[in-house]
Amino acid sequence: MRKIGIIILCFVFAILSYFTFVSAEKVFNSDFQPPQTSAPNEEQYRLVLITQELETPFWDKVGEGAIKQAQKEGVSLEVWGSYGNNQDDFLKKIEIAIHSKMDGIIVQGLDTEEFKSLTKVKSASSGIPIITVANDVPVEESLRKTYVGSDQILAGKMIAKQLIADMGPSGKVIILGESEQEYHQRQRLQGIQDVLKGYPNVETLYAETTDTKEQVIAATQDLLNQLPDVDAFIAVNANNAGAMIQEIGRRSQVEPYHIYTFDDGPESLSLLTQGKLDGMIEQSPEKMGELSVNLVMKYLTDVTVPLNMDGYLTDIRIVKATEM
Amino acid sequence: MNTIQKKIWMLATVVLFIMVSIWLAFTYYNQKTQNQYNDILQRYLIMNEVTSSSQKVITDLNNYLLNPSLANLEQINVSQEKIRYAKYEVYNLVNEENEFALTNYINLIDSFIETTNRSLMFQSEAEIEASAKEFSEATRISKYISEMTLTVIDSELKTYDVLYRGIIEQSVEFKKLGVWLLLLIIVSLLLLTYWFSLTITRPVHQLTKAANELSKGRFDMQIKVESNDEIAFLAKTFDHMRININNLISEIQQKAQLEHELQQNKLLLKESQLRSLQSQINPHFLFNTLNTLSKKAYLEGAEETSDLLVSVAGLLRYNLKRLDRSVTLYEEVIVLQQYMEIQKARFTDRLEFHMDIDESCLQMQIPGLTLQPIVENAVIHAIEPEEDGGSIWFRVIDGVERVTIEIEDDGVGMTEDKIKQILEERLVETEGHSTGIGFSNVVKRLRLFYGYDDVIHIESSEGRGTKVVLKLPKVRRIENNEKAPDRR
Numbered sequence: 013m014r015k016i017g018i019i020i021l022c023f024v025f026a027i028l029s030y031f032t033f034v035s036a037e038k039v040f041n042s043d044f045q046p047p048q049t050s051a052p053n054e055e056q057y058r059l060v061l062i063t064q065e066l067e068t069p070f071w072d073k074v075g076e077g078a079i080k081q082a083q084k085e086g087v088s089l090e091v092w093g094s095y096g097n098n099q100d101d102f103l104k105k106i107e108i109a110i111h112s113k114m115d116g117i118i119v120q121g122l123d124t125e126e127f128k129s130l131t132k133v134k135s136a137s138s139g140i141p142i143i144t145v146a147n148d149v150p151v152e153e154s155l156r157k158t159y160v161g162s163d164q165i166l167a168g169k170m171i172a173k174q175l176i177a178d179m180g181p182s183g184k185v186i187i188l189g190e191s192e193q194e195y196h197q198r199q200r201l202q203g204i205q206d207v208l209k210g211y212p213n214v215e216t217l218y219a220e221t222t223d224t225k226e227q228v229i230a231a232t233q234d235l236l237n238q239l240p241d242v243d244a245f246i247a248v249n250a251n252n253a254g255a256m257i258q259e260i261g262r263r264s265q266v267e268p269y270h271i272y273t274f275d276d277g278p279e280s281l282s283l284l285t286q287g288k289l290d291g292m293i294e295q296s297p298e299k300m301g302e303l304s305v306n307l308v309m310k311y312l313t314d315v316t317v318p319l320n321m322d323g324y325l326t327d328i329r330i331v332k333a334t335e336m
Numbered sequence: 337m338n339t340i341q342k343k344i345w346m347l348a349t350v351v352l353f354i355m356v357s358i359w360l361a362f363t364y365y366n367q368k369t370q371n372q373y374n375d376i377l378q379r380y381l382i383m384n385e386v387t388s389s390s391q392k393v394i395t396d397l398n399n400y401l402l403n404p405s406l407a408n409l410e411q412i413n414v415s416q417e418k419i420r421y422a423k424y425e426v427y428n429l430v431n432e433e434n435e436f437a438l439t440n441y442i443n444l445i446d447s448f449i450e451t452t453n454r455s456l457m458f459q460s461e462a463e464i465e466a467s468a469k470e471f472s473e474a475t476r477i478s479k480y481i482s483e484m485t486l487t488v489i490d491s492e493l494k495t496y497d498v499l500y501r502g503i504i505e506q507s508v509e510f511k512k513l514g515v516w517l518l519l520l521i522i523v524s525l526l527l528l529t530y531w532f533s534l535t536i537t538r539p540v541h542q543l544t545k546a547a548n549e550l551s552k553g554r555f556d557m558q559i560k561v562e563s564n565d566e567i568a569f570l571a572k573t574f575d576h577m578r579i580n581i582n583n584l585i586s587e588i589q590q591k592a593q594l595e596h597e598l599q600q601n602k603l604l605l606k607e608s609q610l611r612s613l614q615s616q617i618n619p620h621f622l623f624n625t626l627n628t629l630s631k632k633a634y635l636e637g638a639e640e641t642s643d644l645l646v647s648v649a650g651l652l653r654y655n656l657k658r659l660d661r662s663v664t665l666y667e668e669v670i671v672l673q674q675y676m677e678i679q680k681a682r683f684t685d686r687l688e689f690h691m692d693i694d695e696s697c698l699q700m701q702i703p704g705l706t707l708q709p710i711v712e713n714a715v716i717h718a719i720e721p722e723e724d725g726g727s728i729w730f731r732v733i734d735g736v737e738r739v740t741i742e743i744e745d746d747g748v749g750m751t752e753d754k755i756k757q758i759l760e761e762r763l764v765e766t767e768g769h770s771t772g773i774g775f776s777n778v779v780k781r782l783r784l785f786y787g788y789d790d791v792i793h794i795e796s797s798e799g800r801g802t803k804v805v806l807k808l809p810k811v812r813r814i815e816n817n818e819k820a821p822d823r824r
Contacts, residue, residue: 021527028520035513039365039506058439088436108480111447112440 056088057115057312059305061145063093064102064120068278070297071120074145077301078118085309093120097223097251103130110134116308117142121149121159123194128153141311143319145304146276146297147196151321157311159323160304162295164196167328168203168248171272174291174330175208175244178270182213183243186235188228188256190249191220197248200274204246217242221252228255236263244270250277257288275331287333296326339565340536347532354521365510372503379492382425386441387485389419390448390478397452401459401471412456416449433495434488441484448477539567546574555582601784604777608705623652644681647674655705662785665732665739666698668707672730675708679715686725687715694734700810703785706778710743710804713775718747718801726801738807746801755794782806 061078063071075091082089092109094101103126109117110130117135121127121144131154135142141157148159175185187204190197201218208214217239221231232255236242245260247253253273260266266288273280274293283289303324310316392415400408423445430438455470493500539561546559555578561571630645654671669691676689711728718726729744750758761776782791786809796802 018527018530021523021530025520025523025527028516028523032513032516032520035509035516036361038509039513040361040368058436090436104480107476108440108444108484111444111477111480113443113447114440 056086057309059087059089059116059118059308060109060114061089061091061093061118061301061304062102062105062109062120063091064097064099064122065276065278066091066093066095068276069281070146070276070278070295073297074301077298077303078305079301080298081302081305085305087115087305087309089305099124099126103127106130107134110138110140113138114140115312116140118145118160118304118308119143120145121147121154121156121195123147123149123196124192131155141308143304143308145300146295147194148199148323149195158307158319158321160300160307161196161323161326162293162328163325164199165203165206167274167293167295168200168205169207170203170328170330171200171246171274171291171293172204172207174332175246175270175272176211176214178290179214179244181211184215184217184239184241185244185246186239186242187216187218187246187248188231188235188252189218189220190252191222193220200248204248223249223251225255228252229259232256232259236260242269245272247271247273247277250274250280253277253283253289254279257283261288284331284333289333291330291332293328294331295328299326339563340567343532343535343565347528350528351525354524358517358521369503369506372499376496376500379429380489382422382429383485383489383492385422386419386426386445387482389415389422390445390481393419393448393452394475394478397455397471397474401455401467404459409456412452416452419445419449431495434491437484437488437491441481441488444477444481444484448474448481451477535563535565536567539563539565539571543567543571543574546571550578555585597784601781604780608777623649626652640681644678647677650674651678651708661704662701663704664698665700665702668702668704669693669698669732671705672707672711675711676728679719683715683719683725686722687719688725688727690727690729692729692731694732694739697732697734697739700739700808702808703781706782706806707741707743709775709778710806714743714745714747714802714804717750718745722747735807737811738809741806741808742803743806744801744803749798749800750794750796750802751798755796758794759792782808 059078059082061075063074065071071093078091079089092105094105099122102120102122106117106119106127107130117140119131119142128149131142131149136155142154144154144156144159144161146161148161148164149156151159179185185208187201189201193201205216208216217235219231219235221227236259245256247256250273253271254277257266257271260269260271270290271288272291272293273283273289275281275295276297280289280292284292303326307316307319307324311319393412396408396412396415400412423442426438426442426445451470451474455467455474458464458467458470542561543559546557546561549557559571559575559578561568626645626649630642630649633639633645634642651671651674654667654674673691676687680687680689707730711730714728718728726746729742731740731742731744733740733742758775758779761780779792783789791807793805793807794802795805
């Protein structure tokens with residue numbers, strides 16, 4: 013009887029020891045490893061990519077390319093930006109970047125006075141090189157070191173040529189532009205118009221709108237009223253394509269119309285796959301990211317000084333809905 | 337000073353050790369947690385310090401711009417120093433994950449300080465416009481700093497999220513550990529106490545059992561206690577005591593045996609006396625008569641008869657007197673001579689008696705009336721039946737430890753059976769002995785007197801005589817035996 017008691021007691025002792033040990037291990041052994049503390053690495057170049065349109069497919073790709081290249085070059089890079097074309101936030105980010113004494117700023121060009129003054133005065137005075145990416149702002153207005161992205165005139169030309177090829181040499185075309193025309197949009201428009209000039213039978217109606225959705229819808233309604241027998245649409249600002257197509261769809265079938273835009277809008281790709289867009293200019297966002305980082309580093313390490321002011325152009329091609 | 341104390345010490349030490357180790361562990365844990373909390377708080381406080389001091393700089397700068405006094409300038413310098421200090425503190429917070437953000441943060445502070453300095457410079461150069469512009473910029477940067485502080489704190493929170501959750505989990509686990517530890521200590525102390533009490537009480541129990549056995553009178557069980565402490569020592573001494581008692585008891589038993597033998601001895605003596613009384617109805621009358629006869633014979637000129645009567649009277653007196661006490665060998669020899677004279681008168685030429693005595697032995701003590709019965713025995717069996725008579729030799733030879741007394745005859749001898757009967761004290765004499773004391777009686781008394789059996793030998797073969805050898809030790813082995821008969 014007593015022996016059984018002892019055995020049970022020993023057994024309980026063993027079990028308790030086990031649990032105590034396990035518990036103690038949990039208490040005294042946390043698996044958290046605090047991040048390695050390190051003195052700030054002054055040597056490492058710090059770059060920042062700032063965009064107005066975070067988390068759109070296009071800019072995600074630019075960011076990916078840039079980060080990949082930054083890793084390759086061994087520099088630290090962060091992607092900053094504003095969501096949904098919030099210009100105030102965007103400009104603030106640029107200002108913070110300048111005050112934070114970044115070594116290089118890669119920025120989506122914005123054709124506004126504030127942007128220009130920031131880049132011209134502040135960054136230039138603090139000696140921070142600025143590279144515009146995807147959207148350009150002329151060098152004389154922004155003092156950018158170079159531009160990395162597509163040839164927007166060529167893009168306009170390609171889209172116009174595609175339009176002619178699809179529609180034929182005669183027809184009515186609505187070109188939806190933006191009231192606050194940015195440099196790259198002007199270039200695109202110029203390209204389009206250059207091509208369409210050669211076709212006298214093509215009637216173009218150019219309209220401008222701001223980029224709020226309501227405005228785009230209102231403008232589209234207005235244009236459709238003005239030109240009920242329109243054959244084709246071109247949205248110069250890809251951001252407006254979605255709202256525009258939505259409004260067209262409300263009136264009639266979307267298919268009969270030839271609708272074109274660019275790929276830097278948030279909805280461009282999905283519209284194309286749905287077949288609502290007939291064609292889209294596809295740029296090389298990843299390449300842009302890579303190249304921009306590469307060029308900043310070349311500039312910073314004095315490999316290529318000065319950089320080509322005219323810009324480094326990346327490939328563009330037209331993607332048709334039928335190809336998808 | 338061994339083990340019970342040691343065991344108590346050990347128990348106390350174990351308990352102490354457990355307590356100390358728990359205390360250490362808890363203190364360590366407490367310290368660790370405290371440090372963690374301190375670190376975390378430190379980080380946030382430093383960042384908060386940056387924000388508040390930058391705002392302080394702005395306020396001071398504003399005051400100075402409105403009222404450019406020396407005191408206000410001093411104030412700006414103080415707050416600038418503060419923010420610089422905060423900046424260096426921030427340096428210490430840099431780690432792999434927040435390096436980029438914190439570098440920006442630090443640079444932002446630098447920019448802020450530069451901007452305020454520029455504002456001051458313009459102010460001193462009286463360029464109010466430029467100064468105000470720089471001031472507004474500084475204000476903006478200050479705002480950025482506060483925003484960035486928030487984002488940095490936010491990212492800190494994310495980075496250390498695991499740690500914070502870990503701390504919470506640990507504190508929950510800590511409570512559990514407390515419960516487990518309590519249970520463990522209870523059980524282990526129970527076990528320990530049980531073992532400890534067992535090591536003390538088990539030997540005591542064994543000892544108690546042994547004592548019980550002893551009290552019941554079982555002295556042959558060995559007392560065995562399996563331990564190595566004071567109880568074992570106690571048990572050992574107890575065992576010694578048991579053995580001593582055991583020895584004592586056997587000694588007492590031996591003594592009782594001796595007492596019994598003594599009793600027998602007395603009985604034998606009584607029997608001898610009775611016999612002699614029976615054979616001589618009135619020894620004193622006879623003795624007096626014999627003396628009277630002797631004198632008469634002497635007066636009548638029969639001198640030889642007179643001597644013979646004297647011998648008979650002496651023998652008779654000796655017989656009456658000396659039977660129950662030890663006498664010297666000398667007295668025995670005298671009696672023997674008197675007896676032989678009487679026998680010689682009887683047998684004349686048929687009996688030849690030779691004596692060869694070592695005079696130095698004559699003072700030794702021997703029981704009374706031992707030699708005469710043996711010689712008488714020889715006369716009865718070796719001389720009486722023979723027509724030609726025979727010879728009897730009586731020798732006393734001194735040895736180193738013993739005195740050898742030989743009584744030899746050249747008679748018919750004895751059979752083996754008879755010798756055996758004599759030595760085993762079974763032979764019952766019926767007649768023929770003048771004193772009524774037979775051989776067996778002598779043998780018994782000799783053995784009792786000297787305390788050992790090997791006191792008499794009989795060498796005999798048929799037709800070639802008998803030789804009785806007494807080997808008497810000069811020093812008696814058992815002194816008590818001598819006194820015992822005297823004590824009456």
